[in-house]
Amino acid sequence: xxxxxxxxxxxxxxxxxxxxxxxxxxxxxxxxxxxxxxxxxxxxxxxxxxxxxxxxxxxxxxxxxxxxxxxxxxxxxxxxxxxxxxxxxxxxxxxxxxxxxxxxxxxxxxxxxxxxxxxxxxxxxxxxxxxxxxxxxxxxxxxxxxxxxxxxxxxxxxxxxxxxxxxxxxxxxxxxxxxxxxxxxxxxxxxxxxxxxxxxxxxxxxxxxxxxxxxxxxxxxx
Amino acid sequence: xxxxxxxxxxxxxxxxxxxxxxxxxxxxxxxxxxxxxxxxxxxxxxxxxxxxxxxxxxxxxxxxxxxxxxxxxxxxxxxxxxxxxxxxxxxxxxxxxxxxxxxxxxxxxxxxxxxxxxxxxxxxxxxxxxxxxxxxxxxxxxxxxxxxxxxxxxxxxxxxxxxxxxxxxxxxxxxxxxxxxxxxxxxxxxxxxxxxxxxxxxxxxxxxxxxxxxxxxxxxxxxxxxxxxxxxxxxxxxxxxxxxxxxxxxxxxxxxxxxxxxxxxxxxxxxxxxxxxxxxxxxxxxxxxxxxxxxxxxxxxxxxxxxxxxxxxxxxxxxxxxxxxxxxxxxxxxxxxxxxxxxxxxxxxxxxxxxxxxxxxxxxxxxxxxxxxxxxxxxxxxxxxxxxxxxxxxxxxxxxxxxxxxxxxxxxxxxxxxxxxxxxxxxxxxxxxxxxxxxxxxxxxxxxxxxxxxxxxxxxxxxxxxxxxxxxxxxxxxxxxxxxxxxxxxxxxxxxxxxxxxxxxxxxxxxxxxxxxxxxxxxxxxxxxxxxxxxxxxxxxxxxxxxxxxxxxxxxxxxxxxxxxxxxxxxxxxxxxxxxxxxxxxxxxxxxxxxxxxxxxxxxxxxxxxxxxxxxxxxxxxxxxxxxxxxxxxxxxxxxxxxxxxxxxxxxxxxxxxxxxxxxxxxxxxxxxxxxxxxxxxxxxxxxxxxxxx
Numbered sequence: 001x002x003x004x005x006x007x008x009x010x011x012x013x014x015x016x017x018x019x020x021x022x023x024x025x026x027x028x029x030x031x032x033x034x035x036x037x038x039x040x041x042x043x044x045x046x047x048x049x050x051x052x053x054x055x056x057x058x059x060x061x062x063x064x065x066x067x068x069x070x071x072x073x074x075x076x077x078x079x080x081x082x083x084x085x086x087x088x089x090x091x092x093x094x095x096x097x098x099x100x101x102x103x104x105x106x107x108x109x110x111x112x113x114x115x116x117x118x119x120x121x122x123x124x125x126x127x128x129x130x131x132x133x134x135x136x137x138x139x140x141x142x143x144x145x146x147x148x149x150x151x152x153x154x155x156x157x158x159x160x161x162x163x164x165x166x167x168x169x170x171x172x173x174x175x176x177x178x179x180x181x182x183x184x185x186x187x188x189x190x191x192x193x194x195x196x197x198x199x200x201x202x203x204x205x206x207x208x209x210x211x212x213x214x215x216x217x218x219x220x221x222x
Numbered sequence: 223x224x225x226x227x228x229x230x231x232x233x234x235x236x237x238x239x240x241x242x243x244x245x246x247x248x249x250x251x252x253x254x255x256x257x258x259x260x261x262x263x264x265x266x267x268x269x270x271x272x273x274x275x276x277x278x279x280x281x282x283x284x285x286x287x288x289x290x291x292x293x294x295x296x297x298x299x300x301x302x303x304x305x306x307x308x309x310x311x312x313x314x315x316x317x318x319x320x321x322x323x324x325x326x327x328x329x330x331x332x333x334x335x336x337x338x339x340x341x342x343x344x345x346x347x348x349x350x351x352x353x354x355x356x357x358x359x360x361x362x363x364x365x366x367x368x369x370x371x372x373x374x375x376x377x378x379x380x381x382x383x384x385x386x387x388x389x390x391x392x393x394x395x396x397x398x399x400x401x402x403x404x405x406x407x408x409x410x411x412x413x414x415x416x417x418x419x420x421x422x423x424x425x426x427x428x429x430x431x432x433x434x435x436x437x438x439x440x441x442x443x444x445x446x447x448x449x450x451x452x453x454x455x456x457x458x459x460x461x462x463x464x465x466x467x468x469x470x471x472x473x474x475x476x477x478x479x480x481x482x483x484x485x486x487x488x489x490x491x492x493x494x495x496x497x498x499x500x501x502x503x504x505x506x507x508x509x510x511x512x513x514x515x516x517x518x519x520x521x522x523x524x525x526x527x528x529x530x531x532x533x534x535x536x537x538x539x540x541x542x543x544x545x546x547x548x549x550x551x552x553x554x555x556x557x558x559x560x561x562x563x564x565x566x567x568x569x570x571x572x573x574x575x576x577x578x579x580x581x582x583x584x585x586x587x588x589x590x591x592x593x594x595x596x597x598x599x600x601x602x603x604x605x606x607x608x609x610x611x612x613x614x615x616x617x618x619x620x621x622x623x624x625x626x627x628x629x630x631x632x633x634x635x636x637x638x639x640x641x642x643x644x645x646x647x648x649x650x651x652x653x654x655x656x657x658x659x660x661x662x663x664x665x666x667x668x669x670x671x672x673x674x675x676x677x678x679x680x681x682x683x684x685x686x687x688x689x690x691x692x693x694x695x696x697x698x699x700x701x702x703x704x705x706x707x708x709x710x711x712x713x714x715x716x717x718x719x720x721x722x723x724x725x726x727x728x729x730x731x732x733x734x735x736x737x738x739x740x741x742x743x744x745x746x747x748x749x750x751x752x753x754x755x756x757x758x759x760x761x762x763x764x765x766x767x768x769x770x771x772x773x774x775x776x777x778x779x780x781x782x783x784x785x786x787x788x789x790x791x792x793x794x795x796x797x798x799x800x801x802x803x804x805x806x807x808x809x810x811x812x813x814x815x816x817x818x819x820x821x822x823x824x825x826x827x828x829x830x831x832x833x834x835x836x837x838x839x840x841x842x843x844x845x846x847x848x849x850x851x852x853x854x855x856x857x858x859x860x861x862x863x864x865x866x867x868x869x870x871x872x873x874x875x876x877x878x879x880x881x882x883x884x885x886x887x888x889x890x891x892x893x894x895x896x897x898x899x900x901x902x903x904x905x906x907x908x909x910x911x912x913x914x915x916x
Contacts, residue, residue, distance in 0.1 A: 009875045028760045033721040038759030040830075047833040052876040054837065054914045066760070125726040 002030040002094045003128045004114040015111045020087030026066030027093035037092030039066040070097025076104045136206025144185035151178035157199035233745040237707035239286035244625035249301045256701040259803045262315045264308040273344040276379045279306025283619045294657050297670040310691040323350035328638045331414040333400045336364020337620045338611030339420035341627030347390040349635045354393040364422050368451040371477050372685040401578025416606045416634045423572040423612035433523030439530035443474045443569035459565025461485045463533045466569035467497040474567045475512050486512045491519040491551040533561040574613040599633035661730045661747045666854050671696035694802040709767035710748030713741045717762035724754035729855045752826040768822045781838045786814045789841035789911045794827050795820045798848035805893040825858045832869045841912035845885045879909045
C-alpha cells in the first residue's frame with residue numbers, strides 16, 4: 001500500500017486559514033488503511049477545524065466526506081456537484097489523489113492534508129515500513145525477495161558497503177542492512193552463488209529519473 | 223446502512239433470553255435500562271408486556287436464565303431478580319399505564335382469576351372489550367393468592383398488581399362457580415361473545431394408598447395451603463411427611479415448618495436430578511432443615527387410634543423412561559421401612575375441576591384436563607369457548623399461564639372481530655448460541671449478585687418474605703454483566719476496505735478476515751464493546767449497543783438542556799462505576815456546571831466526541847473511568863488514555879488553551895471524587911470560559 005501520514009494540525013490550520021467553505025475529503029483506500037485519511041479521520045479533522053475557526057471567529061462552513069479512491073476519474077466525477085459548492089478542498093489522499101482532484105477542479109483551491117511516504121507493508125497495527133521504490137525494473141528474483149533499492153541507504157547493487165555492522169545499516173541501528181538480509185536469505189535458499197552475477201549499471205529511466213512515467217496497455221485501452 | 227443487508231447471515235432472530243420466555247420478554251431491554259440507571263423506563267418496558275411483573279420477579283422459574291449466554295462465561299444474569307428490582311427499586315415516577323382502545327361492544331367472560339385469567343382479562347380490556355372475571359373463591363389471584371405461600375409471594379404484592387389490572391375497568395364477580403349456578407350456555411345468553419376457561423388445577427390427586435381416607439392427620443396440599451392463605455393456622459404434626467417433589471410439595475413442607483412442625487421430610491420417588499421443584503426452592507428448603515428422601519415411594523399410612531402414626535415407604539430404583547420421557551421408579555423388593563411421622567401431606571399433583579362444564583366440553587383422560595383443540599388459538603370443542611393455563615396443561619408455571627392468557631386474548635379478539643389476521647410475534651427457535659472457546663477464555667468474569675435473604679433462624683418464625691430485593695449497587699452491577707446478545711458489531715461489506723483494523727483492535731479477537739478481505743464478526747461471540755466501530759477508518763461498522771451517533775445525540779441534548787450561565791464542563795461517566803441514580807441527581811444539583819453523559823464504557827468516546835463537546839460550547843471535557851475491577855475490557859484503558867492525550871494536544875493547537883481535557887478516576891463507590899472535580903472546575907475557570915460559547 002501507499003502509506004500516508006496526516007500533516008501536523010498547525011500546518012493544516014495555516015493552509016486552510018481564510019479559505020472559505022471547506023470540504024475535507026477523505027480517501028477510502030490507502031489513506032484510510034494508513035489510518036490517516038479515511039472518513040473517520042476526515043470527520044475528526046473537520047470538527048477540529050470548525051472548533052479552530054469558531055475560536056478565531058473565522059467564517060466558512062467545514063464539511064467532511066470521502067470517496068473510494070481519489071486517483072480514479074469516475075469516483076472524482078461523482079462528487080463534481082458537491083465540490084462546486086465549496087471554495088477549497090482539503091484532500092487527505094496520497095499525492096496522486098490530490099493531483100487528480102486539482103486537475104478535475106482547476107478553479108478550486110486544493111490543499112494536501114497528508115504527506116505521502118512510501119510503498120510499504122504493515123508490520124502491526126500503526127506501524128508500516130518501506131519496501132518498494134517503484135524503480136520500474138524489479139530484481140527481487142536475484143536478491144531473494146529483498147529490495148536493495150528501497151531498503152539500502154546507498155541503493156547499492158552488489159553487496160554491502162563497509163558500514164554494515166552486525167547486520168545493521170550505518171545510518172541507524174534500527175535499520176537492518178538489507179544486504180545482510182539478502183545474503184542470509186540466499187544462503188538459506190542455498191543460492192548464494194547468485195550474487196556472483198554482477199549487476200550492470202542501472203538504467204534509471206524506468207525509475208522516473210528520466211521524467212514522469214506512464215504505463216500504456218495497448219491490449220486494454222479503448 | 224441497510225440493516226437487512228448487513229445482518230450476519232447466521233444471526234438468530236431473537237437473543238436466547240427472549241426465545242426461552244413463554245411471553246417472549248426481551249430481557250436485554252430492561253437490563254440495559256437498569257444499567258443506565260433508568261428504573262422508571264425499565265419498569266415500563268416490563269409492564270408493557272407483562273401484567274404481573276412483581277409476581278414474576280419473585281416466583282418465575284426464569285427459563286431465560288437457563289439459556290442466558292453469560293452462563294457460558296460465569297453464572298447467568300439474575301434476570302428474575304432484576305425484574306423484581308425494576309418493580310421494587312428506586313423509581314421516581316408512577317407508571318403511566320397504557321389506555322384501552324375504544325369499546326368494541328363485545329363482552330368476554332373470564333372464568334378464573336389466576337395468572338391466565340388475569341392476563342387474558344388485562345389484554346382483552348386493553349383491546350376495548352368489556353371483561354367480567356368470574357371467580358369461585360372470595361379472593362382473586364388463583365394459586366398466586368391461595369397456593370404460593372407468603373414467604374415467597376406476599377399477599378399485598380398480588381393484590382396490588384391485580385388492582386392495577388382491574389383499574390382498566392374489568393368487572394369482577396367473586397363467590398360464583400360457573401358450571402353450577404350459571405352454565406356456559408347461560409353466559410352466551412347473557413350476551414357474552416366468548417368465554418375463557420382459566421380455572422387452574424386445584425383438585426388434589428389422591429395417593430391411592432391404604433390409610434389415606436380413614437386416618438386423621440392426612441391432608442391434601444392444595445387445601446392445606448389454601449387454609450394457610452385464608453389466615454387459618456392449620457394444625458400440623460410434630461413430625462411431618464410431605465409426599466411429592468414439585469413446588470407444591472416444597473411449599474407445603476416449608477409452610478409446615480413455619481406452623482410449628484419440628485421435623486419435615488419430603489418423600490420423592492425419583493432422584494434429585496429429576497425433582498421438578500425450582501432449584502432455589504429446594505436449596506432454601508434444605509437450608510431450613512427439611513430432609514428429602516429421594517427414590518422413596520409411600521406404600522401405606524399407618525395409624526393408631528385413628529390418627530397417623532407412621533408412613534410405610536419403599537425404596538425405588540429408576541428404570542426405563544416412560545411415555546413422558548421420565549425414568550420410571552420401580553420399587554426395590556424387601557426395602558420397606560417406616561418413617562416416624564404423625565402427619566402426611568399429599569402433594570403429588572393437581573387436576574382441574576372440569577366436569578362442571580357439561581359434556582360438550584372435551585376433556586382429556588389425563589387428569590380431566592380441558593382440551594384446547596387448537597394450540598394456537600386455545601379454542602376448545604365448544605365454539606366461542608377458549609381455555610388455557612393449568613386447566614389445560616396440568617400444573618405448570620405462572621409465566622406459562624400468563625402466556626396462555628395473552629394468546630387466548632389475541633385469539634378471542636380475532637374471533638369476536640371475525641378476522642384471522644394475527645400480527646403477533648411468533649416464537650423463535652431456541653438454537654444453542656455457543657461462545658467460541660478462545661473468546662470464552664478472554665471474557666472477564668464478574669460475580670453474580672445475590673439478593674439478601676433472611677437468615678434461616680429468623681425465617682421460620684412467620685411467613686415473612688425470605689428473599690428481598692437487590693440493592694441498587696448490586697442490581698446495576700448485575701445488569702452490567704449482560705453480554706448484550708445481538709447488539710454487537712456488523713460490517714457493511716460494501717463500505718469495508720479490508721484494512722484489518724477491526725481484526726487487530728478487538729480485545730476478544732473476534733473479527734476474522736478471509737483471504738479476499740471479507741470480514742466476518744460472529745454475532746454470538748461479539749459483546750458489543752464498540753472498539754472496532756470506533757476505530758474503523760471508513761465507518762463501515764455499525765454497533766447496535768450505544769453507537770457513536772447515539773452518544774452524539776445524548777451529548778447535544780445534555781448540553782442543550784443546561785441552563786448554567788458559567789463554564790460548562792462535559793463529563794463522560796462510565797456506567798460500570800458503582801453509583802446510583804441519587805448520585806447523578808446530587809451531581810446535577812451540586813455541580814450545575816457539569817454536564818454528565820453516561821456511557822457503556824469510555825471506549826465508546828472518540829476524539830470526535832470530545833471535540834464536538836467543545837464545538838457545542840463546553841469549556842472543558844473529562845472522562846471518568848470506572849474502577850479497574852469493574853471494567854469488562856481493562857486492556858482498552860491504555861488506548862483511552864492515549865485518545866484523551868491526543869485530544870488535549872489538539873485542543874491546545876486549536877487555540878483553546880492547555881488543560882481543558884482530562885481523564886479522572888471514579889472512586890470505588892460513588893460518581894466523583896469531589897476534590898478532583900473541584901480542582902478541575904477551578905483549573906477550567908483559570909483557563910477561562912469557552913471562546914466558542916455563544
